Amino acid sequence: MKKLIAGIVTGMIMSIIIIDYKGLAYQFAGIGETKPTSLAELDASYALNVLLITSVCVVLVYLLTYYIRKKQAAPN
DSSP: OHHHHHHHHHHHHHHHHHHOOOOEEEEEOOOTTOOOEEEEEOOHHHHHHHHHHHHHHHHHHHHHHHHHHHHHHSOO
């Protein structure tokens, strides 16, 4: 369970650093006397990229901890 949480946290941090998401926003022009407004929404490609990066990090953390434990258990 610790490996899973460590992989998710690492993946989220790497996603924020690598992707540098600015957001997707639509501008609605004001009609008459109303002010222009903007509507922000989540981009599907950003969500997919975060999911892929997080999944890769989870697998890498698992393989790294497996390799380290195997090396520690091996006799010298």
